[in-house]
Amino acid sequence: MVETAFPDAPHRPPPPPTTEDLDWADLPIVDISKASTAEGRTELAAQVRDAMRTFGFMYIVNHGLTQAQNARLFDIADVPFSQVSEEEKRQFSNEIKNTGSYRGYKPRRFWTIDNGVPDQIEHYQFFEQKHHPQALQPFLPEIYAFAEHNHFKVLHPILRLLALGLELPEQTFVNIHDVDATGPGFVRFMKYYPRSEEDEAKTKNVWLKGHTDIGTITILWSQPISALQIMTPDGQWRWVRHIDNALVINIGDAMEMLSGGYYKATIHRVVQPPADQQGYERHGAFYFAMANDDVKLVPFVESPVLQREGIKRRIEDENAPTMAEWRVGLTRSYGVSELKRKDVVIEEQVVGGIVVKHYN
Template identity: 25%
Template sequence: MSLPNPDTAETFQVPAVDISSYTSERTIAARAETARQLDVACSTVGFIQVLGHGIPADVLVGLSDAVDAFFAMPLHLKKSYIVEGNRGYTPPKSESLSLSLGLESATRMNDFFEAFNVGTEAQSFAGLDLSEDDYGLNVWPDIANFRTNVEKYYVHASRVARTLTTVFADALNLPHDYFEYLTDHSVDVLRMNNYALPEGTVTLDGDLTGMGEHTDFGLVTVLWADQVPGLQVLGREGNWHDVQPIDGALLVNLGDLTARLTNDRWMSTLHRVKPPIIDGTIQRRRSVAFFHDGNIDATIATLPSHLDAADGLAYEPIVVRDHIKAKLAGSQQGKANTAAVREASRVLAASNGYGQA
């Protein structure tokens, strides 16, 4: 599979990798080739167009229907589902994702997306004495078939994420089940995003943005999204590039914890969402992100195979709970994350132009 040089802006693209060799019975050689392609994609771009994921079309239609039904509700009804923690409804302009990187110069609480979150609960893991303070309790809107449709997709997204970590293990020459000890009670969250200005808004104000530049917190993110402009990825050459899913693909990107494991050989790629403005108005865009973040009490340390003899550790070991807490304090509470020095420096060094290539 021929891939572009990631350092050449004109040829930037998100590689497509078919993972059907891991979702069906295939030969060892076929899986080895899939793992090789994924390793190239992870070490050059950090975003992947994943094909062969096996999610049925009717499940994706059900998810789309659920997203549309919830966000079509009046704002005052959606606000009745605001709860503490990383669950429930997030109104527009109540978060600033760039502050999760510690960028004090970022416009505070000016991301215009709205979201609804559900996720794995501590009570899902009987006998482990876990706290809902670390996980969160779901709230479900009173909409016909909403919970059923979302839960059907959640099961498949979880399967895809865990399939990918299996491919990760093979690509990194680790035991096939290496990631199981990091994910057997993983903090997983499904975030449904709606990018549309609030009712009655007809103009952009100041530096209003869809979602500020950020990296994802955990191991891997599985994203279903409309084929609508807006999502941008920061290339290694320092330019922002527009990215849309190709037909039949899910977009997948690595999170901070995978970058830590691989000493940044696999980078947690910075991304953002800019307003897709058409004829002076913002075109609506939807996305649904499944965040596979790892066990809340797991310690993430760089793999011995990825330690650099000259420079030593790129990161100090960190407990998943502490990492997520710091990132959420930035995005949701406006407290700059001072630990995200490496990620913030990449943003500050980047070109700020929209859609540069």
């Protein structure tokens, strides 16, 4: 057998997990390898249904990549930030407010977090663009393979389980997610940089306000620095614990609308890490799944479950946006539009006739 030679990427030893006693969210852990059989999908369907109704979040394990492959992924994920000059980064940035797209670089200090404090988050997103920085060129085959793995080996099984939870045909949601892994889904690498004490005080240690995601399913590859929190059903913020080589899965707005409110787009935020992890740069690797651009975000009313349980719409069907309209509208406005304060916690904006809430 001929071994594949991979290009060198600077190795980043992962920081140690926190030892602090945090208020952890008790999220379900799903063994996705069981979804390879009809019997396994029947077993998992109720577990996933309940997780996505109660929390909107869950862990996935046994997804098909090893811990060594996971470590390699995070080495590659640092390349667009540490191996590309600032000048070249500017060449691969785009006018987010005009295009409604995060393709290429989103620079630091683009969003406003609170009290005039800008964000310290940099990210690079694939694959709407054909060209990439020179340092990324050798790694593109691995990044494409990563996208395909997320799309076919993780997303598709989850979509089948969600359809079964609504008593719909298994392929219902798969059929509205393009079979091309570089189509409606986006790979995004992120880096959160430490902030000053002054900025932490002004934002009450919040790095990214409480929000829900745009798309159908978000796949986050777990990493050791604790900073992600979710709002649990009792209205409390709780930390998401790191599990080696696990995936953190959450429902987004589009799936909530497609499921008539049956599945929950859960509010989550990013905050300053605990004391024993402060000072580290926090890396993220994501796959954001979207329905096909022309899919109108209306409930699957033929679901027997929705016919029994009832439908909760965010907007009337005739006014509902398509996936593309929703994605572009939110991307253009997020972090740069003026928000209307509802109370001491919630701020609101209206996008395409739909109220979008931000939690601080």
